[in-house]
Amino acid sequence: MTRKSAGIIRAFPPEAGSEKDSPELPVCIHCVAVGRFERNLMTRFISELAGTLVPYVPGEQPKDKKYVKLNTNENPYPPSPAVLRAIRKETENLRLYPDPDADAAREAAAAYYNESLSLDGDAALDRGNFFIGNGSDEILAFIYPTFFKGKKLAFPDITYSFYPVYAALFEVDCEIFPLKEDFSMDLETLMPLPADVAGMLLCNPNAPTGRALELAEIRRILEANRERLIVVDEAYVDFGAETAAGLVNEYDNLLITQTLSKSRQLAGIRSGLAIGCHELIQALDTVKNSFNSYTADRLAIAATVAAFEDRDYFHSTRNTIIETRDHVTAELRRMDFDVIESSANFIFVKPPAMIRAEQLFTELRNRGVLVRYFNKPRISDRLRVTIGTPEQMKTFLATVREILEECS
Numbered sequence: 001m002t003r004k005s006a007g008i009i010r011a012f013p014p015e016a017g018s019e020k021d022s023p024e025l026p027v028c029i030h031c032v033a034v035g036r037f038e039r040n041l042m043t044r045f046i047s048e049l050a051g052t053l054v055p056y057v058p059g060e061q062p063k064d065k066k067y068v069k070l071n072t073n074e075n076p077y078p079p080s081p082a083v084l085r086a087i088r089k090e091t092e093n094l095r096l097y098p099d100p101d102a103d104a105a106r107e108a109a110a111a112y113y114n115e116s117l118s119l120d121g122d123a124a125l126d127r128g129n130f131f132i133g134n135g136s137d138e139i140l141a142f143i144y145p146t147f148f149k150g151k152k153l154a155f156p157d158i159t160y161s162f163y164p165v166y167a168a169l170f171e172v173d174c175e176i177f178p179l180k181e182d183f184s185m186d187l188e189t190l191m192p193l194p195a196d197v198a199g200m201l202l203c204n205p206n207a208p209t210g211r212a213l214e215l216a217e218i219r220r221i222l223e224a225n226r227e228r229l230i231v232v233d234e235a236y237v238d239f240g241a242e243t244a245a246g247l248v249n250e251y252d253n254l255l256i257t258q259t260l261s262k263s264r265q266l267a268g269i270r271s272g273l274a275i276g277c278h279e280l281i282q283a284l285d286t287v288k289n290s291f292n293s294y295t296a297d298r299l300a301i302a303a304t305v306a307a308f309e310d311r312d313y314f315h316s317t318r319n320t321i322i323e324t325r326d327h328v329t330a331e332l333r334r335m336d337f338d339v340i341e342s343s344a345n346f347i348f349v350k351p352p353a354m355i356r357a358e359q360l361f362t363e364l365r366n367r368g369v370l371v372r373y374f375n376k377p378r379i380s381d382r383l384r385v386t387i388g389t390p391e392q393m394k395t396f397l398a399t400v401r402e403i404l405e406e407c408s
């Protein structure tokens with residue numbers, strides 16, 4: 001077979017030995033491709049960047065059997081009936097593209113925050129303060145090139161493990177600062193951040209520890225770093241921390257990300273938001289519209305509106321999760337677990353000396369209970385346990401008790 005390219009006729013595929021060997025590059029998973037394509041695949045087509053990426057690994061979504069699934073911080077309750085009705089109704093419009101600005105969702109979020117935080121006057125939020133994305137992970141992915149390209153970004157050593165992955169993908173330098181021994185933040189080291197740092201990612205409450213900063217502490221960080229962008233990831237804020245949403249018209253260096261995956265039961269629909277001053281949101285819009293006009297689809301927009309409108313369902317499910325968390329925390333402490341005080345829908349626990357965290361993880365998994373174990377420095381002696389329904393947590397506690405009894 002021949003191919004014509006720029007007037008030159010070449011044999012295709014080239015005869016063996018007719019091309020120069022590619023230079024040696026680091027071994028990566030792409031080089032171990034299967035079958036007849038394995039030779040130098042990376043050097044032929046795949047960029048050096050893609051070849052060196054180490055992707056984020058989300059919590060397991062097992063298919064082998066039914067587990068008590070406490071490993072990915074999903075909400076154990078179904079979406080509100082109003083959300084399901086809104087999704088069903090919106091299916092009638094699926095032949096039409098969605099609103100690229102997702103205005104209905106922006107307005108519903110603004111109305112929710114103005115009411116719940118009693119914002120008015122200059123502090124009141126409007127649609128221009130909100131950006132809607134395909135989950136907050138996607139919004140974080142937009143934040144890197146929009147604000148930190150060619151700059152340096154700071155975040156703690158123990159935090160959401162997607163942050164360093166995006167830094168590698170978007171080639172943003174990182175300044176990683178250690179949390180204290182008890183996983184709290186050493187605020188004085190951030191007042192201000194080092195001169196060459198352009199901004200900071202602050203997960204509040206932090207994952208996987210569940211520890212939260214108070215609003216007054218966020219304000220101090222913002223004040224001390226007026227020339228740096230402080231991004232507060234509030235994925236779990238509704239379970240016990242204070243949102244900084246009421247500060248975005250006061251601080252142009254504050255950008256918040258939130259998700260509907262946790263407190264609003266919509267992990268499967270993919271919807272998240274960013275909250276910031278108009279200028280920051282416009283910058284995100286520009287980058288989003290240079291990538292894909294329709295990151296939020298019709299069903300996600302309809303679900304987001306209904307989820308923000310159904311305040312009662314949100315409050316009652318959120319409160320039940322908080323009550324369940326407090327009960328499980330007390331029960332585990334009674335069994336000599338070290339449990340960090342959590343403001344999230346998960347707890348980060350260190351088992352008693354008789355069993356290692358990894359062993360407990362495996363034993364729980366073998367008995368049908370899935371939690372999350374991170375084999376990483378400083379946290380390999382802990383497990384992260386998502387708070388499920390009271391029934392699920394009863395099973396979890398009974399299974400833990402059984403395992404500990406077998407160890408003693």
Ligand SMILES: Cc1ncc(COP(=O)(O)O)c(C=O)c1O
Nearest residue numbers: 135136137160207235259261272
């Ligand atoms: C801290 C944190 N931020 C952001 C996300 C992303 O949420 P989503 O993309 O589902 O909105 C997660 C998901 O687990 C998270 O733990």
